Amino acid sequence: MQRTTGKRTRNLYVPGSRQPFKLSRSRLENYMRCPRCFYLDRRHGVDQPSGPPFNLNSAVDALLKKEFDAHRAKAEPHPLMQAYHIDAVPFVHPSLNKWRENFVGVQYLHERTHFIITGAVDDIWINPQDDLLVVDYKATSKETEVTLDAAWQDSYKRQMEIYQWLLRKNGFSVSDTGYFVYCNARRDTKAFDGKLEFDIKLIPYIGSDDWIENVLDDVKRTLDADTLPASAPTCEYCAYRSAAKEIEK
Numbered sequence: 001m002q003r004t005t006g007k008r009t010r011n012l013y014v015p016g017s018r019q020p021f022k023l024s025r026s027r028l029e030n031y032m033r034c035p036r037c038f039y040l041d042r043r044h045g046v047d048q049p050s051g052p053p054f055n056l057n058s059a060v061d062a063l064l065k066k067e068f069d070a071h072r073a074k075a076e077p078h079p080l081m082q083a084y085h086i087d088a089v090p091f092v093h094p095s096l097n098k099w100r101e102n103f104v105g106v107q108y109l110h111e112r113t114h115f116i117i118t119g120a121v122d123d124i125w126i127n128p129q130d131d132l133l134v135v136d137y138k139a140t141s142k143e144t145e146v147t148l149d150a151a152w153q154d155s156y157k158r159q160m161e162i163y164q165w166l167l168r169k170n171g172f173s174v175s176d177t178g179y180f181v182y183c184n185a186r187r188d189t190k191a192f193d194g195k196l197e198f199d200i201k202l203i204p205y206i207g208s209d210d211w212i213e214n215v216l217d218d219v220k221r222t223l224d225a226d227t228l229p230a231s232a233p234t235c236e237y238c239a240y241r242s243a244a245k246e247i248e249k
Contacts, residue, residue, distance in 0.1 A: 008045030013223045020109055023219070025119035025162045029155055031219055034235035036228055043223060048237050060139040060183050060198075061122060065100070068123055080181065081125070084202045088133055091124040099124075108169040113220040121163050127175065134163045134178035134207075139198075141185035146201055148180065156180065157205060165209035176206050 013021055023042075030048075031038040040046040071078045072090035081088060093099075099106045105120035123135035136159065140146060148156065160178045167174045180203040185196045222229050231238035 012045055013042045015224045020114050020116045022116045022118060025159060029158060034232040034238060035222055036231040037235060037237055039222055039229055057139045061137050064137050064181060080200060080202055088125040088127040091126040091132060106166040106170060108166050110216055113216050115216060117166060119163050119166050131173050131175040132167055133175050134160055135181060136160055137181045139183045141187060143187060146182045146184050148203055148205060160205055161207040161209045162212065164207050165212050178205050178207055180205060
């Protein structure tokens with residue numbers, strides 16, 4: 001079913017309100033991409049048009065969670081962790097399922113801005129030093145080797161860093177090094193035969209959450225203002241609205 005895009009009247013930011021305002025990791029990413037689109041959404045209820053759901057990616061996520069959970073129940077490392085010599089096991093915690101749930105996730109009330117920041121993790125491992133390792137699942141299909149080198153993958157890195165920051169704010173010791181379990185669907189098999197075969201690569205990433213506090217302050221100032229912020233130069237949505245407006249005149 002196609003979603004009808006319109007103006008939302010609920011869950012809008014109200015300047016001066018002392019009620020905590022919930023901001024998800026993905027909404028913060030929207031701010032990083034374009035402050036104007038973010039402002040139109042959170043202040044005025046005008047969101048960007050939604051794209052199609054990534055159901056194949058969701059299926060990979062669900063199956064990976066089942067697979068790692070089987071090893072979690074046995075308190076043993078997954079073979080992928082052993083293959084990459086990662087000295088850790090899947091983390092056991094009573095809140096793990098809640099932390100994985102969309103629209104719930106790991107939460108933290110940022111007192112200075114009164115934002116409740118949320119983020120739903122894919123997985124968490126723990127090493128012998130009791131440091132948590134944030135793990136994110138990714139799926140793609142390309143003929144070349146998967147890496148984190150593309151500019152658009154900076155959003156993946158920020159995603160990892162926000163999860164690390166949220167867990168630290170909840171009192172956990174978190175390693176700077178997280179891992180991407182990157183599944184690449186092969187295109188060189190002889191036939192489809194009703195199944196996809198994946199090459200799975202574990203990519204380490206050393207994160208830094210130093211930028212998050214400053215960005216939250218910027219978001220607060222932006223939402224408190226009564227004027228639209230500037231568009232990001234690379235925002236396709238703003239470019240479309242601007243071009244359409246000229247023609248509609």
